[in-house]
Amino acid sequence: MQQVLLVRMGEIFLKGDNRPYFINALARRVRYAIQPLGGTLELAQGRMYVKNVEDMDRCIEKVCKVFGVHSVSPAWQVEKSLPALEDAARELMKGKKGSFKVLARRADKRFPMDSMQLNAHLGGIVLDSNPELHVDVHEPEHTLTVEIREDAYLHVEKIPAVGGIPVGTGGKAMLLLSGGIDSPVAGFMIAKRGVEISAIHYHSFPFTSEQAKQKVVELARLLSEYTGPIHLYVVPFTKIQQELYDKCPDNQLTILMRRFMMRIADRVAKEKGCGALVTGESLGQVASQTMEGLQCSGAVCTLPVFRPLIGFDKTEIMDRAQRIGTYETSILPYEDCCTIFTPKHPTTHPKVERLEESEKALDVDGLIDEAVSGIEDIFVRFQNGKAI
Ligand code: ATP
Ligand code: MG
Numbered sequence: 572m573q574q575v576l577l578v579r580m581g582e583i584f585l586k587g588d589n590r591p592y593f594i595n596a597l598a599r600r601v602r603y604a605i606q607p608l609g610g611t612l613e614l615a616q617g618r619m620y621v622k623n624v625e626d627m628d629r630c631i632e633k634v635c636k637v638f639g640v641h642s643v644s645p646a647w648q649v650e651k652s653l654p655a656l657e658d659a660a661r662e663l664m665k666g667k668k669g670s671f672k673v674l675a676r677r678a679d680k681r682f683p684m685d686s687m688q689l690n691a692h693l694g695g696i697v698l699d700s701n702p703e704l705h706v707d708v709h710e711p712e713h714t715l716t717v718e719i720r721e722d723a724y725l726h727v728e729k730i731p732a733v734g735g736i737p738v739g740t741g742g743k744a745m746l747l748l749s750g751g752i753d754s755p756v757a758g759f760m761i762a763k764r765g766v767e768i769s770a771i772h773y774h775s776f777p778f779t780s781e782q783a784k785q786k787v788v789e790l791a792r793l794l795s796e797y798t799g800p801i802h803l804y805v806v807p808f809t810k811i812q813q814e815l816y817d818k819c820p821d822n823q824l825t826i827l828m829r830r831f832m833m834r835i836a837d838r839v840a841k842e843k844g845c846g847a848l849v850t851g852e853s854l855g856q857v858a859s860q861t862m863e864g865l866q867c868s869g870a871v872c873t874l875p876v877f878r879p880l881i882g883f884d885k886t887e888i889m890d891r892a893q894r895i896g897t898y899e900t901s902i903l904p905y906e907d908c909c910t911i912f913t914p915k916h917p918t919t920h921p922k923v924e925r926l927e928e929s930e931k932a933l934d935v936d937g938l939i940d941e942a943v944s945g946i947e948d949i950f951v952r953f954q955n956g957k958a959i
Pocket of ligand 2: 751753851852853856
């Protein structure tokens with residue numbers, strides 16, 4: 572008898588000719604997640620098993636964060652004999668109270684008892700060994716599932732996992748990662764649809780501190796537990812902000828700054844083989860995120876811009892940030908470059924032509940070249956709870 576983790580994948584992407592491609596991608600991601608725990612992965616019909624891990628709780632925690640995994644069950648794997656099934660059934664139901672039923676599924680039809688007979692037999696064994704339980708076949712509190720396959724597997728718990736599609740099957744995108752609450756959630760949501768993530772961050776040293784940068788590295792690290800390793804490109808942004816401050820109208824500063832961010836992200840994304848940009852923008856959240864604001868910042872991009880949070884309220888985004896584990900880091904009080912040189916009355920209805928007019932005072936290409944040449948590439952990955 573050995574404890575294993577049964578890993579279920581979603582149904583949608585398992586259909587059609589792409590099936591082996593998705594399964595291999597998922598297997599790679601699960602292997603990566605369990606590697607620090609020393610486990611091994613076995614593929615079986617439509618599912619996977621993680622075996623040989625000592626710390627099952629940690630294993631569950633890690634595997635439940637792999638996109639493409641829809642649920643897991645800690646299970647006992649036993650030989651296909653009646654005494655072995657009986658022992659495992661007793662063991663699994665030990666200490667439980669309330670109602671239960673046995674749900675046997677016999678994929679191996681050579682097993683001498685059919686499913687109904689197994690249900691009745693193992694139900695009787697459990698009742699005899701645990702007087703605190705009674706049978707309810709309609710709405711049981713506990714369902715003891717018994718699967719007779721290449722071996723026999725028994726489990727009671729079904730734990731929902733993160734869902735989505737395995738990272739790496741949906742291309743690659745560049746996430747504009749600030750130190751705020753929104754952009755890590757945006758990255759999570761796009762990665763959940765199978766997209767590999769790189770990240771870009773604009774840093775205005777000395778106006779923004781080393782701690783502000785480290786906070787973003789930490790956010791990338793937290794995200795990388797779901798997405799796999801991330802290249803974080805840190806762009807020196809001070810010169811651009813100073814030029815804007817010196818030479819452009821005060822009420823346009825934020826939106827002009829956002830256009831520079833988008834231009835640089837677009838250039839770096841293409842260089843790094845990304846097919847889209849991702850931001851944490853949400854319609855109407857702040858002055859630069861009105862419909863006109865989004866049009867003006869998006870107008871400088873050649874790649875599509877994905878804004879997965881566009882229709883979310885701030886409270887909904889905060890709730891998600893808490894669930895994925897980035898919230899506590901996001902609220903650390905280090906200033907972001909957006910908060911320096913913030914105009915008192917930012918324009919909420921910017922016009923592309925007026926912004927282009929203001930940009931004539933600047934050497935746009937020269938500023939971008941200089942910023943891009945100063946990029947620091949920080950490779951972040953999550954292993955054993957530490958960034959390495
Ligand atoms: P919050 O709104 O929670 O303060 P935010 O990250 O959404 O944080 P906004 O000012 O709303 O900050 O910026 C909108 C989007 O622009 C962000 O979601 C992010 O994608 C991008 N962005 C803002 N500042 C930066 C930055 N310093 N580096 C990289 N991307 C940034
Ligand atoms: Mg925001």
